[in-house]
Amino acid sequence: MDSLTVAPGIAAWGLMTGVAMMNSGMSTAEALLMGLIVFAGSSQLAAIPLLGAGAPMWVILATGFCVNLRFVVFSAHMRPYVMHLPLWQRLLTGYLTTDLSYVLFSNRFPHAGSDAEQLQAQQAYLAGNCGVAWVAWVGCSVIGVVLCNFIPAQWGLGFAGILALLGILCSLASSRLRRVSIGISGAVAVAAFALPFKLNILVAILVTVLICLMLENTVWFRQERA
Amino acid sequence: MSFDANPWTIAVIIGLTLVTVLTRSLFFISSKPWKLPLWAQRGLQYAPIAALAGVVVPEMVMTQGQLIHTLQDARLFAVLAGAGWFYWRKGAGQAVLGTIMVGMAVYLPLHLGLGW
Numbered sequence: 001m002d003s004l005t006v007a008p009g010i011a012a013w014g015l016m017t018g019v020a021m022m023n024s025g026m027s028t029a030e031a032l033l034m035g036l037i038v039f040a041g042s043s044q045l046a047a048i049p050l051l052g053a054g055a056p057m058w059v060i061l062a063t064g065f066c067v068n069l070r071f072v073v074f075s076a077h078m079r080p081y082v083m084h085l086p087l088w089q090r091l092l093t094g095y096l097t098t099d100l101s102y103v104l105f106s107n108r109f110p111h112a113g114s115d116a117e118q119l120q121a122q123q124a125y126l127a128g129n130c131g132v133a134w135v136a137w138v139g140c141s142v143i144g145v146v147l148c149n150f151i152p153a154q155w156g157l158g159f160a161g162i163l164a165l166l167g168i169l170c171s172l173a174s175s176r177l178r179r180v181s182i183g184i185s186g187a188v189a190v191a192a193f194a195l196p197f198k199l200n201i202l203v204a205i206l207v208t209v210l211i212c213l214m215l216e217n218t219v220w221f222r223q224e225r226a
Numbered sequence: 227m228s229f230d231a232n233p234w235t236i237a238v239i240i241g242l243t244l245v246t247v248l249t250r251s252l253f254f255i256s257s258k259p260w261k262l263p264l265w266a267q268r269g270l271q272y273a274p275i276a277a278l279a280g281v282v283v284p285e286m287v288m289t290q291g292q293l294i295h296t297l298q299d300a301r302l303f304a305v306l307a308g309a310g311w312f313y314w315r316k317g318a319g320q321a322v323l324g325t326i327m328v329g330m331a332v333y334l335p336l337h338l339g340l341g342w
Contacts, residue, residue: 002322005320005322005323006322006323006326008323008326008327009326026235027229027230027231027232027235028229029229029230029231030231030232030235030236030239033231033236033239034239034242037239037240037243038239038242038243038246039243039246040242040245040246043242043245043246044242047238047242051235051238057234057237057238057241060238060241060242061238061241061242061245064241064242064245064246065245065248065249068245068246068249068250069249070277070280071249071250071252072249072252072253073270073273073277074250074273074274074277075249075250075251075252075253075254076252076253076262076266076270077270077273077274078253078254079253079254079262080261082254083254083257087254087255087257090251090254090255091247091251091254091255093251093254094247094250094251094252094254095246095247095250095251097250099277099278099281102274102277103274103275103277103278106271106274107274110271155334155337155338156300156333156334156337159301159304159329159330159333159337160326160329160330162282162285162286162301163304163305163308163325163326163329163330163333164322164325164326165278165281165282166282166286166305166308166309166325166329167308167312167321167322167323167324167325167326168278168322169275169278169279169282170309170312170313170317170321170322170325171312171317171321171322172274172275172278173275178272178275181272181275181276181279182275182276182278182279182283183279184276185275185276185277185279185280185283186279186280186282186283186284187283188280189279189280189281189283189284190283190284190287190288190293193284193288193291194291200280200284201277201280201281204276204277204279204280205273205276205277205280208272208275208276208279208280209269209270209272209273209276210269212269212272212276213265213268213269213272216268
């Protein structure tokens with residue numbers, strides 16, 4: 001269960017999200033409910049100021065949808081791994097699969113299993129990682145809600161979440177083309193940062209995928225496939 | 227602490243939860259046999275690393291929508307230290323955990339002590 005090693009980062013990020021919910025003026029009950037069920041840090045952080053400002057519901061939900069658009073790409077990738085499950089289990093799997101769980105999973109299993117046994121083993125790995133991430137995230141969101149008066153947001157504890165992602169990024173950077181793709185995606189995400197709803201991340205993913213498809217058959221990269 | 231909950235807020239929170247399920251499972255819903263075209267399948271193998279880089283890089287080098295113009299930023303040193311640790315350990319064992327710990331050990335003193 002690789003997500004145990006990144007759990008402190010998820011935990012610190014959950015903690016700061018809990019604090020942010022309380023600092024926005026949500027009541028304890030509302031913050032607890034949000035921390036328990038929404039399970040999407042970036043869309044929560046986007047929705048919190050809108051809730052505080054009393055924005056219309058459709059604006060908040062549309063914002064959450066746009067911030068989550070990268071997950072739609074992930075679900076296209078994950079489809080072959082889950083279609084043997086009944087619908088409700090597919091929806092549950094999707095609900096619980098965050099960025100980190102998806103990245104760890106797709107790195108560990110580049111191809112969907114070809115028989116029932118392999119598929120089940122893959123599913124078990126995914127469920128374990130998602131379980132660890134859920135406990136770390138929800139547990140620490142609740143702690144953040146309760147202890148919000150003692151943990152100033154200025155401490156920047158949430159940066160531990162970024163460092164967790166950085167560690168995973170380092171472990172993925174195993175070939176030249178993969179390092180190039182980090183450079184492209186990072187640069188595009190910075191250049192497109194002004195886009196609303198964190199769409200810079202979606203644009204970065206799409207641009208990187210297209211460029212890598214073009215590069216992988218060129219002289220420099222033909223030796224290595226990602 | 228206040229425990230009263232506004233029904234409108236509760237409805238928004240439930241709506242956001244449904245949005246989480248919908249976006250993360252969008253391609254799981256239809257059970258019609260259907261496959262992505264081959265080029266898209268190949269392309270998607272670059273999606274995880276691109277998504278991570280797209281999330282992480284702006285968080286390291288931008289403040290309030292602007293590229294930072296100073297080297298006196300605790301994040302830069304934390305990132306160097308964390309990545310340095312990872313490569314020093316050659317990614318073995320608990321290298322990711324080490325990246326978090328070493329990075330925060332550099333970040334917190336600079337950020338809280340020097341205000342970077």
